[in-house]
Amino acid sequence: MAATTNGHVNGEKSKTGIKVVIVGAGFGGLTAAIECHRQGHDVEIYESFPELKTLGDIISFGANAGRIFHRWSNGEISRRMRPLSIDLTDYGFRIHKYTGELITTQATPKMDPEAPVFNGHRGELHEVVFNYARDELGIPIHLGKKILKYFENEKEAGIELDDGTKVSADVVLGADGVRSKARELVLGYDDKPKSSGYAVWRAWFPNTDMIKDPRTKEFCENGDTFNGWIGQDVHFLFSTIKGGKDCCWVLTHRDEADIDESWSFPGHLPDVFKVLKDWDPICTAIVEKTPALVDWKLVYRDPLPTWVSAHARICLVGDAAHPFLPTSAQGATQAMEDGVTMAVCLRRAGKNNIPGALKAHQEIRYDRVRNVQKTGETTRDMWHKADWDKVKQNPESVQFPREDWIMKFDAEKHAEEVFDDVLAKVSGGSKL
Structure with a gap:
């Protein structure tokens, strides 16, 4: 028998009778499903x-996501994810000026x-959660x-599949990413994505060639590593993982490409080498080992006026509601917080007040x-617009922010604590 919490197996609550359909099986959709089940x-x-x-390739989950993972199956899911994740206990994050000088x-x-x-690795961690x-x-x-x-309508929501099948539920969550079809219904118009003005080249590959090159083998022979190089409107991050077995790099740079139809393309190494011209030769030595890369255009969207549909039966979650820049290192984590909060709101509001649950979720x-x-x-600009004279005086000024208000947040605890007051507010006609 699995361990119990409050009398329920694995912390699962008694049945609410609420049917939830989720569109999208990314981390946001899976978390929403797992939390709704709980x-x-x-x-x-x-x-x-x-x-x-x-x-x-690489994906980051802050402590505020780890708190969610840890509650699943009494810590078992966290234990499965640990060996797939980078361990920088003894190494830290080494930040360099683009010329190679170690700053901090x-x-x-x-x-x-x-x-x-x-x-x-996004795919490996996703597989753990998907299978669970x-x-x-x-x-x-x-x-x-x-x-x-x-x-x-006022009583239900649903989806229609391409084979004509219709699926109805009490609530539908659109966790279908930056190209969400749910967004158009929620907003009442087609919200086109915009270029953020930046793109990222991304790559993940085995250490086979890295470990043969005396210039780069140090990154693969001494456990996991994490290094960054900062230049004008460019930053390059390189990691080795699983004891140096796998290699991963991302390079963020200016890019005004049209993203109307697509935002992910095959990347080309000569383009990367042009950006890295006059940089630390180690950066080029790493990149030239890359067998293939992706050119990922960073999509920007204006803040949506609402995530909730007119009848408050459909709600956008994760990237469908709020795409994040990679420099936040919080995109997937915030999608997970969405799922946790929604699940709590639905239980607390009950089957007879689905609209109240969705409005409360958005307010929270x-x-x-x-x-x-x-x-x-702010993190991107801190690196891309670094004043090197000031950085020399205060090297810690370019360290990656790890703020307590983000990392120490407990989405489930917070939703439980504020729900009654928030529901009263949204039910009283207060503007969201």
């Missing part, structure tokens, strides 16, 4: 991808076992299902999300 809702996921693939080494904070930090949701919790995840449109989350989003811009 809170006693009947939940299922629809995902357009036909099969699970371990795609992508930022020590790794002591790990809180109840709120661990994870940085690892589907295989251990038994949450139905329907793959290869293309959603044509969303619909709602909106300002926090906007404030965390801004950190992506």
